[in-house]
Amino acid sequence: MTELLTAAQMRAIEQAAIASGEVTGLELMERAGRGVVEAIFEEWPELAPGAGVAGGAAPSVQGTSPPEFSGQNEDGAHRAVVLCGPGNNGGDGFVVARLLKEAGWEVEVFLYGDAGKLPPDARVNYQRWGEMGEVLPLTPQAPPELAHRHIVIDAMFGTGLARPLSELGPFLRDICDCVDAGGSLMLQERWPYWPPVVAIDIPSGICADSGRPIFDEAVAERIRRGSSAACAAADLTVTFHAQKLGHALASGGFWCGKIVCADIGISSPASRTLPRSELVKMASDTGSRFKRNGHKYSHGYALILSGSVGKGGAARLAARGALRVGAGAVTLGCPPAAMIENAAQLNAVMLRKIKAADALNVALEDTRINALCVGPGMGTGPREAALLAACLEQTRPGASPGRGVVLDADALTLLAQNEALFAKLHAQCVLTPHAGEFARLFPDIAEKLAAPATKGPAYSKVDATREAAKRAGCVVLFKGPDTVIAAPDAQCSINASVYDRSAPWLATAGSGDVLAGFITGLLARGFAPMNAAESGAWLHTECALSFGPGLIAEDLPEELPKVFRALGV
Numbered sequence: 429m430t431e432l433l434t435a436a437q438m439r440a441i442e443q444a445a446i447a448s449g450e451v452t453g454l455e456l457m458e459r460a461g462r463g464v465v466e467a468i469f470e471e472w473p474e475l476a477p478g479a480g481v482a483g484g485a486a487p488s489v490q491g492t493s494p495p496e497f498s499g500q501n502e503d504g505a506h507r508a509v510v511l512c513g514p515g516n517n518g519g520d521g522f523v524v525a526r527l528l529k530e531a532g533w534e535v536e537v538f539l540y541g542d543a544g545k546l547p548p549d550a551r552v553n554y555q556r557w558g559e560m561g562e563v564l565p566l567t568p569q570a571p572p573e574l575a576h577r578h579i580v581i582d583a584m585f586g587t588g589l590a591r592p593l594s595e596l597g598p599f600l601r602d603i604c605d606c607v608d609a610g611g612s613l614m615l616q617e618r619w620p621y622w623p624p625v626v627a628i629d630i631p632s633g634i635c636a637d638s639g640r641p642i643f644d645e646a647v648a649e650r651i652r653r654g655s656s657a658a659c660a661a662a663d664l665t666v667t668f669h670a671q672k673l674g675h676a677l678a679s680g681g682f683w684c685g686k687i688v689c690a691d692i693g694i695s696s697p698a699s700r701t702l703p704r705s706e707l708v709k710m711a712s713d714t715g716s717r718f719k720r721n722g723h724k725y726s727h728g729y730a731l732i733l734s735g736s737v738g739k740g741g742a743a744r745l746a747a748r749g750a751l752r753v754g755a756g757a758v759t760l761g762c763p764p765a766a767m768i769e770n771a772a773q774l775n776a777v778m779l780r781k782i783k784a785a786d787a788l789n790v791a792l793e794d795t796r797i798n799a800l801c802v803g804p805g806m807g808t809g810p811r812e813a814a815l816l817a818a819c820l821e822q823t824r825p826g827a828s829p830g831r832g833v834v835l836d837a838d839a840l841t842l843l844a845q846n847e848a849l850f851a852k853l854h855a856q857c858v859l860t861p862h863a864g865e866f867a868r869l870f871p872d873i874a875e876k877l878a879a880p881a882t883k884g885p886a887y888s889k890v891d892a893t894r895e896a897a898k899r900a901g902c903v904v905l906f907k908g909p910d911t912v913i914a915a916p917d918a919q920c921s922i923n924a925s926v927y928d929r930s931a932p933w934l935a936t937a938g939s940g941d942v943l944a945g946f947i948t949g950l951l952a953r954g955f956a957p958m959n960a961a962e963s964g965a966w967l968h969t970e971c972a973l974s975f976g977p978g979l980i981a982e983d984l985p986e987e988l989p990k991v992f993r994a995l996g997v
């Protein structure tokens with residue numbers, strides 16, 4: 429678990445460190461530049477000083493160097509192009525240029541903007557570079573030659589991006605053409621060899637708070653025509669101190685390629701990364717993940733409501749998830765007509781007829797039931813609306829016994845259709861919408877999120893989920909590769925399935941139902957709603973990573989024992 433920062437938080441941390449006398453801005457910039465160079469040599473050891481013949485093969489992005497590359501100049505030096513912008517991101521670029529030059533590279537430096545207006549630390553590094561080499565203007569009319577260079581450094585814009593990069597768009601398109609945004613070189617399509625792009629802090633054009641490219645309608649039109657791009661795709665992004673929200677949200681992870689976080693020596697707890705052992709301990713302290721003693725009902729009892737005949741698969745997946753995640757007992761409540769179908773499918777999961785709301789109320793006289801799941805495959809008719817109303821009533825804070833409830837799928841549709849039901853939401857609920865369900869539940873918020881991001885910092889999925897959680901008065905888990913989980917008090921987490929946690933094979937029918945089951949099971953085990961949602965989402969991704977491609981929803985619960993074993997649970 430890593431804490432992600434907004435650009436403003438990062439600036440505040442930087443300012444505090446400088447104000448405390450711990451470090452100067454210039455020292456931070458030097459460390460940032462050094463971090464970038466170290467990350468480059470780490471990523472492409474063949475470029476590091478002393479790694480064989482200088483100017484040898486070009487760096488490989490997918491493990492193979494283009495055989496015909498002849499990028500070295502006459503004396504065999506490696507070659508870099510450094511594209512600097514008008515702020516401190518550009519300042520970092522001048523440091524990188526100097527350090528590469530000191531390492532024997534041939535470096536071409538370009539500046540977008542007016543050198544006289546550079547902020548103080550960037551200007552110092554501009555001048556330092558000026559003693560070693562020239563700075564050419566970066567203009568869209570005369571873009572630098574990128575072919576046959578070993579590396580392109582994108583130091584145009586970082587956390588200070590405020591507006592669309594309209595003027596630079598056509599040039600950015602060329603940079604994007606260097607990579608296919610999945611991090612691999614387009615060697616077949618683009619020849620001669622195009623170099624990998626290393627973004628300093630974040631690819632230029634991406635908002636560090638939202639992960640969204642900043643562009644307006646004029647740029648959008650040019651993008652549609654194929655004559656412009658909104659940002660510069662990178663193979664490697666080197667950020668500082670801690671990752672920013674934009675590295676994890678929206679398309680941020682896609683454009684960053686691979687991410688490295690360089691330590692620039694600021695002593696702030698914000699850079700804390702919790703080791704797995706600590707995570708497990710936290711989880712076991714909050715709920716009771718370890719089954720050290722007790723009987724099945726002391727580990728929680730979940731009730732999952734199911735739909736009619738032929739519609740029970742989703743609820744069965746959720747039930748299996750709840751059981752595997754450790755609820756001591758799980759019962760599936762279904763309409764009488766669906767009993768045979770479910771009985772034929774279930775063994776460890778128990779089964780109970782629940783025809784309508786009155787039957788649910790009778791079932792809930794069993795005070796051992798402490799977690800409910802409503803919605804997967806349930807239906808959206810009057811019966812289901814009444815069941816949902818009963819669930820919300822039976823789980824309201826202060827009721828005895830205390831119960832949590834996960835509202836997913838059809839329950840979310842019912843909530844979107846029925847204001848009175850929505851008004852009954854409370855702090856024991858967890859809503860788990862995907863983007864479509866989110867838009868039905870919170871249309872105005874979804875509209876804000878879908879509106880073009882024309883200035884930075886842009887409205888983000890974190891902003892949207894926080895606003896939704898506040899309005900609903902409960903935890904909202906907004907699904908996707910960048911799952912955001914927020915509570916009404918603005919607590920927020922992101923379960924980012926990007927970089928080394930990328931698991932696109934989770935986009936498979938029924939995987940959301942299993943997630944609802946995981947969260948329900950964790951609620952049964954005593955996790956608080958926010959913690960259950962965070963842990964459920966995290967375990968869901970861990971199961972997908974552990975299983976790998978080819979996964980279908982049924983595999984997710986079955987992978988949990990392996991994941992738990994790896995965690996030492």
Ligand SMILES: NC(=O)C1=CN([C@@H]2O[C@H](COP(=O)(O)OP(=O)(O)OC[C@H]3O[C@@H](n4cnc5c(N)ncnc54)[C@H](OP(=O)(O)O)[C@@H]3O)[C@@H](O)[C@H]2O)[C@@H](O)CC1
Pocket residue numbers: 438439441442456457460513514515516517518519520547584585586587588589590591592593594628629630668692
């Ligand atoms: N925080 C830290 O601890 C550390 C930070 N460090 C580095 O500093 C970076 C942040 O620097 P930064 O704040 O100067 O912002 P940056 O991204 O360089 O851009 C600002 C400039 O761009 C301009 N501008 C904006 N949008 C524009 C557009 N569309 N088109 C044209 N111009 C546009 C904007 O103009 P303005 O809006 O002011 O008119 C301003 O001139 C950070 O990413 C990291 O690399 C490291 O050195 C070490 C530690």
Ligand SMILES: Nc1ncnc2c1ncn2[C@@H]1O[C@H](COP(=O)(O)OP(=O)(O)O)[C@@H](O)[C@H]1O
Pocket residue numbers: 862907908909911925930931932933934935936937938939940941942943968
């Ligand atoms: N590209 C992706 N990478 C990682 N996780 C994803 C991706 N796409 C979807 N998911 C996850 O898969 C699950 C899909 O849930 P949902 O949309 O409700 O599907 P279903 O209704 O079929 O169960 C969610 O947990 C979501 O976060």
Ligand SMILES: [K+]
Pocket residue numbers: 517582583584585586627628629630631632
């Ligand atoms: K950048």
